[in-house]
Each structure stands twice: as C-alpha cells, then as structure tokens.
Amino acid sequence: MSLLLSGGDLKTRPGRFGILLGTLAMAHMLVALAWSLVVVSAANAASMRPVGAEKGMVVTAQHLATEVGVDILKSGGNAIDAAVAVAYALAVVYPAAGNLGGGGFMTIRFADGRTTFLDFREKAPRAASRDMYLSKDGKVIKSLSTIGWLAVGVPGTVSGLEYAREKYGTMARAALIEPAIALAEDGYTLDQGDVDMLASATEDLRRFPETTDIFLNKGEPFVAGQRLMQPDLAETLHLIRKEGAAGFYRGKTASAIVKASREGGGLIDQDDLERYRTREFAPIECDYRGYHVISAPPPSSGGVAICEMLNILEGYPLPELGFGSAQALHYEIEAMRHAFADRYSLLGDPDFTSNPVQRLIDKSYAAKIRDVIKPDRAELSSDIRLGVAPHEGSNTTHFSIIDDAGNAVSMTYTLNDWFGAKVVASGTGVLMNDEMDDFTPNPDSANIYGFARGNPNAIVSGKTPLSSMSPTIVTKDGKPVLVLGSPGGARIVTAVLQTILNVVDYGMNIQEAVDAPRIHNQWLPEETKIERYALSPDTRKILESMGHRFEDSTPANHIAAILVGAPSLGGKAIGRNRFYGANDPRGGTGLAQGH
Ligand code: GLY
Numbered sequence: 304m305s306l307l308l309s310g311g312d313l314k315t316r317p318g319r320f321g322i323l324l325g326t327l328a329m330a331h332m333l334v335a336l337a338w339s340l341v342v343v344s345a346a347n348a349a350s351m352r353p354v355g356a357e358k359g360m361v362v363t364a365q366h367l368a369t370e371v372g373v374d375i376l377k378s379g380g381n382a383i384d385a386a387v388a389v390a391y392a393l394a395v396v397y398p399a400a401g402n403l404g405g406g407g408f409m410t411i412r413f414a415d416g417r418t419t420f421l422d423f424r425e426k427a428p429r430a431a432s433r434d435m436y437l438s439k440d441g442k443v444i445k446s447l448s449t450i451g452w453l454a455v456g457v458p459g460t461v462s463g464l465e466y467a468r469e470k471y472g473t474m475a476r477a478a479l480i481e482p483a484i485a486l487a488e489d490g491y492t493l494d495q496g497d498v499d500m501l502a503s504a505t506e507d508l509r510r511f512p513e514t515t516d517i518f519l520n521k522g523e524p525f526v527a528g529q530r531l532m533q534p535d536l537a538e539t540l541h542l543i544r545k546e547g548a549a550g551f552y553r554g555k556t557a558s559a560i561v562k563a564s565r566e567g568g569g570l571i572d573q574d575d576l577e578r579y580r581t582r583e584f585a586p587i588e589c590d591y592r593g594y595h596v597i598s599a600p601p602p603s604s605g606g607v608a609i610c611e612m613l614n615i616l617e618g619y620p621l622p623e624l625g626f627g628s629a630q631a632l633h634y635e636i637e638a639m640r641h642a643f644a645d646r647y648s649l650l651g652d653p654d655f656t657s658n659p660v661q662r663l664i665d666k667s668y669a670a671k672i673r674d675v676i677k678p679d680r681a682e683l684s685s686d687i688r689l690g691v692a693p694h695e696g697s698n699t700t701h702f703s704i705i706d707d708a709g710n711a712v713s714m715t716y717t718l719n720d721w722f723g724a725k726v727v728a729s730g731t732g733v734l735m736n737d738e739m740d741d742f743t744p745n746p747d748s749a750n751i752y753g754f755a756r757g758n759p760n761a762i763v764s765g766k767t768p769l770s771s772m773s774p775t776i777v778t779k780d781g782k783p784v785l786v787l788g789s790p791g792g793a794r795i796v797t798a799v800l801q802t803i804l805n806v807v808d809y810g811m812n813i814q815e816a817v818d819a820p821r822i823h824n825q826w827l828p829e830e831t832k833i834e835r836y837a838l839s840p841d842t843r844k845i846l847e848s849m850g851h852r853f854e855d856s857t858p859a860n861h862i863a864a865i866l867v868g869a870p871s872l873g874g875k876a877i878g879r880n881r882f883y884g885a886n887d888p889r890g891g892t893g894l895a896q897g898h
Contacts, residue, residue, distance in 0.1 A: 354895040355897070357879045357881055357897070358882075359882065360884045361704050363700075364700045365392075365393055372389040380473060380479075382706040384468070384473055395536060399721040403458065403536075404460070407772065408770070422767070425458055426457045429765060432764070437745060448737065449724070450726075452563065454724040481544070488537040493530070505524050542554065591614075596610060596613065598610070604650045604771055606773060609800055611645065611663050611669065633678075633846060701787075715790070717738070720737055739762070741768035771795045773788055774788040789862045789887075806866065813865070814883075830853060831853050834858055862885070868881065884896070
C-alpha cells in the first residue's frame with residue numbers, strides 16, 4: 304500500500320502545532336478531575352442475559368435464518384457452511400437486505416489462526432460512467448442512483464457464497480441451499496417485525512408490478528400472520544443449486560436480468576454478469592489494548608476507520624473516564640470526526656486507487672491526531688480540510704457465526720437501501736441492489752476543499768463503490784474473543800467501534816454492549832447523532848459547552864455479536880457454555896441461538 308502524504312496529511316489540519324504536549328496533558332488532567340463527578344459506571348445495565356451455548360452460535364437479523372444456521376452447525380457443517388446457508392435463507396426471509404441481487408463481505412478467522420476476507424460487493428457495469436447521475440448543469444439527480452434499473456450494480460452475492468462454499472466449506476451445495484428453497488417454495492409466516500419492514504417501503508415497492516406482485520398482498524400491505532410465498536425465487540435458487548454460480552450469472556436468470564435492465568434503462572449486460580468475480584484480500588488488522596482486531600479492508604472503509612479510531616482512543620484512559628462520561632464521549636466523537644474525514648476522502652476500490660491504508664492505521668498517525676484533539680474543545684469539522692462530503696446508503700444486514708472448532712465468520716451483505724432499487728427481473732424473484740448510489744456521484748464537489756487528488760470513489764466502469772460494511776472479529780492470545788458487525792451505512796463503523804469499547808473498556812457483557820445507546824459523528828455534518836438516553840442532560844450541557852452539537856437519531860443499527868468464553872471479558876462461563884450471542888433489540892426480527 305502506498306504512503307500517500309498529500310490529501311490526508313495532517314499538515315492540512317490547522318492548529319496541530321499550536322498545542323504544546325505539556326499543556327495538553329495538564330488540561331487533560333484538570334478536565335478529567337472536574338468531570339469525575341459525572342462519570343457513569345458501566346456495570347449491571349438492564350439487559351437480557353446473552354444467549355449461551357456450548358458448541359456453536361449464530362446471530363442474524365431474522366429468526367428463521369438463525370435456525371437454518373444452527374441446523375447446519377448441528378449437522379456437522381462448519382461456520383462457513385452455516386454462513387452460506389444463512390445468507391441464502393436471508394435472501395428469502397429478510398428481503399429488505401438479505402439478497403441474491405446485491406453484494407457483501409465475509410471476514411473469516413479459521414480455528415488455526417489464519418484469516419481472510421472475501422469481497423463480493425457489486426461493481427459498476429462496463430457502460431457506467433463518472434457523470435451518469437448528473438444533470439446537464441452538473442446537479443445530482445438523486446432518484447437515478449436509488450430506484451430503478453440505472454441504480455443497479457453488477458451483483459456479487461451468489462459468486463461470493465459459492466466461492467466461500469467451494470473453498471472453505473465442507474458441505475454440498477444442495478444441503479446449504481435447500482432450506483432457502485423450502486422457505487421460498489412453502490412460504491413463511493410473517494411476524495410483526497417482518498411486516499413492519501415490508502411496510503417501510505410500500506409506496507416504492509408499488510412502483511414496479513413485478514415487485515408489487517411479490518411483496519404486496521394483492522396490492523395491499525401484508526399483515527402479521529399471513530404467509531409470504533416466493534415461487535420465482537425458489538426457481539432461481541433451484542437453478543443455483545443445480546449449476547452453482549453459473550445458474551445465476553448465465554442462463555435463464557441472467558437473461559431475465561439483462562432484459563429487464565435494458566427495458567428499464569439500466570446498463571447491466573450479459574458480459575457484466577459473466578465477468579463478475581469474487582476477490583479475496585487480507586483483512587485489515589490492528590491491536591487495541593492487547594486485543595487483535597480483524598476487519599474489512601478496501602473496498603470497505605470500515606476496517607481502516609475502526610482501526611484509526613481505536614488507535615486514537617488507545618491513548619486516552621477510557622476505562623477510568625467511564626462509559627457515558629462527557630470526557631470519554633468527547634474523545635470518541637473527535638476520533639470519529641477525524642477517521643471519517645479520512646474515510647470519505649482517501650479510500651476507494653483497491654484495483655483503481657492506491658489506498659493509504661498502512662499510514663491511516665499506523666499508531667504514530669493516531670498520535671498525531673491526538674496532538675490536535677483538544678481535551679476541552681470540539682474541533683469544527685469544517686476545519687478538517689479534506690475531501691468530499693459523505694454519501695452512502697444505510698440499510699444492510701449482518702450476521703455472526705462461530706462453530707465448535709472455533710472457526711468464526713462475520714458477514715455483512717446488502718442491497719444498499721432497504722429492498723435495494725426495488726426492481727425485480729420478471730420470473731426471477733430476485734430484488735436488485737441500488738449500490739451505484741454508494742459511489743460519489745459528483746466527484747468534482749471535492750474541489751470545494753481544494754482536494755487535488757481526484758476522488759477515489761468516483762464512478763468508473765468495473766469499479767466497486769466504497770463501503771462502510773465492517774464484518775469484524777477480535778482475538779486475544781491467538782483465540783477468537785468477539786465476532787460482530789452491523790448494518791447502517793456510515794453508522795456501521797461507529798456502532799462496531801462502540802460495541803468493542805463497551806466490551807473492552809467499559810466491562811459490559813455482550814448483550815449490554817449491544818444494547819447500550821450509541822452516538823455517531825461522521826465528520827460532516829458537524830452534529831453528532833445521539834440515540835435516546837445516550838446523553839444525560841448534564842452530560843449534554845458539558846459537551847455543548849465544549850462546542851459539541853447534537854441531533855436526535857433513530858436507531859439504525861442491528862448489531863449481531865458473539866462473545867467467546869464468558870458473557871463478558873474476564874467473566875465466568877455459565878455451565879459448559881463457551882459462546883454468548885447478543886441480538887440487537889433495535890431490530891424486530893433477529894435471533895441469537897446456539898447449540
Ligand atoms: N451500502 C452500505 C455500505 O456498503 O456500507
């Protein structure tokens with residue numbers, strides 16, 4: 304990786320040299336002392352107990368998919384087998400984000416300590432071009448990249464699942480895909496959570512007759528207790544079962560996608576589909592207070608941003624400051640602000656841009672950032688002079704799996720927005736993504752900050768858009784400790800960060816860590832988004848007096864996490880249970896279950 308020193312060099316960040324280290328240390332001590340009265344202890348939050356199990360654990364956003372994964376583990380499959388079966392099942396029972404027509408990432412840590420990362424995220428069709436979503440006067444026509452066929456990137460999920468199964472799985476394709484076929488063919492009963500998810504997109508789903516036919520009940524929203532049948536999707540899954548990836552990228556399904564795309568004004572052709580290949584990369588790895596973090600490399604920004612933030616925060620006494628203390632939150636927000644400025648400005652598809660990864664995750668870079676973080680004053684995001692403002696979709700799904708041997712899979716995949724571009728090629732039952740919206744559609748806007756390097760996330764034919772998906776695994780002393788990830792676009796990165804902090808620094812058990820209210824700052828806008836109860840009124844006042852600004856946010860993430868060994872780090876195992884799963888209560892349909 305190159306060590307780029309132009310765009311993201313801290314030289315562009317004003318004020319770095321104005322602060323003397325000694326002054327900073329003194330100020331830090333005084334501030335910590337002054338605020339020690341509002342430090343909140345983390346222990347014993349009011350959460351359900353984590354779900355314990357002895358031989359394996361699966362946490363997904365939909366209970367039926369979790370059951371599929373547990374069945375595969377019980378029948379002797381490894382974590383990769385279970386992940387493939389879960390992903391096929393989620394394409395049926397969690398159609399908002401589970402998918403065949405999208406893409407994603409899989410981080411694997413094998414029981415013998417090896418790690419790898421599979422990238423099966425979408426690519427821009429060959430005919431795609433830099434300004435394809437701009438009007439004649441250079442303005443972004445937003446709907447073109449979010450709904451309908453022009454928004455669709457070349458899907459990677461089926462390629463990725465078959466690649467994972469062939470290379471790292473142990474079971475036959477039929478066994479892994481059969482549960483999904485049954486759920487599509489026989490249907491499944493919709494719970495309130497499933498119905499709420501469908502209802503969130505009723506009007507957009509109505510815009511396309513093929514989509515309406517599947518996801519609305521004779522044109523009206525489904526209600527809980529009704530059954531969702533998907534015979535076309537079952538047929539597509541049958542073809543994959545028979546022919547593997549070729550059953551999707553060639554033949555009947557591919558022809559239907561190409562035809563619908565052409566008729567709908569999209570760009571995907573047969574060649575795009577046949578050329579699609581999963582890529583395998585080394586994950587991003589870094590250390591935090593004795594723990595080893597394994598996460599997503601570019602084309603995700605997730606691992607880089609998480610490591611950058613952890614490196615910054617390692618220099619502050621978070622455990623002493625305490626969960627929810629104004630001082631700890633100040634440092635967390637500032638770390639987020641800096642990491643996101645880099646994330647949005649410097650990273651892109653590694654086949655098209657040279658990402659300054661090593662520099663961004665270097666401890667000395669974090670130390671330089673700490674030098675400019677004032678202990679008692681929020682920095683203005685607009686003073687961190689880098690790149691282009693954030694732009695990305697936010698709806699995705701994540702699941703975490705660990706098997707008896709200790710193989711761990713952390714997988715996040717997506718259609719981008721809920722139900723993607725809302726289009727389905729007739730006869731396939733496959734919802735297609737709107738991942739093209741994750742490119743920066745107006746790369747010239749970067750120049751408002753004098754950013755000279757060219758935008759690394761501009762649309763280029765065959766390129767993969769930058770992602771925030773951060774499937775992550777944490778180890779200690781060579782053993783897996785934590786498997787986690789989340790949906791939520793940019794908020795994925797900060798949700799994963801805070802869950803790690805909650806476990807490592809604040810001593811929470813895994814369910815408490817997942818449940819705890821979260822904050823999110825992504826450099827631009829200035830405001831930090833806060834979930835309800837994330838800040839007490841007096842903590843908020845302290846932070847506002849330091850220059851922080853806040854706005855409310857609705858819960859956007861559904862963390863799926865597993866802690867290994869005990870419900871909390873350093874805790875005691877319960878009976879023979881080795882694995883402790885936590886399903887995020889923010890989602891209405893998920894389940895942690897083991898065996
Ligand atoms: N589409 C959301 C992400 O990739 O981060």
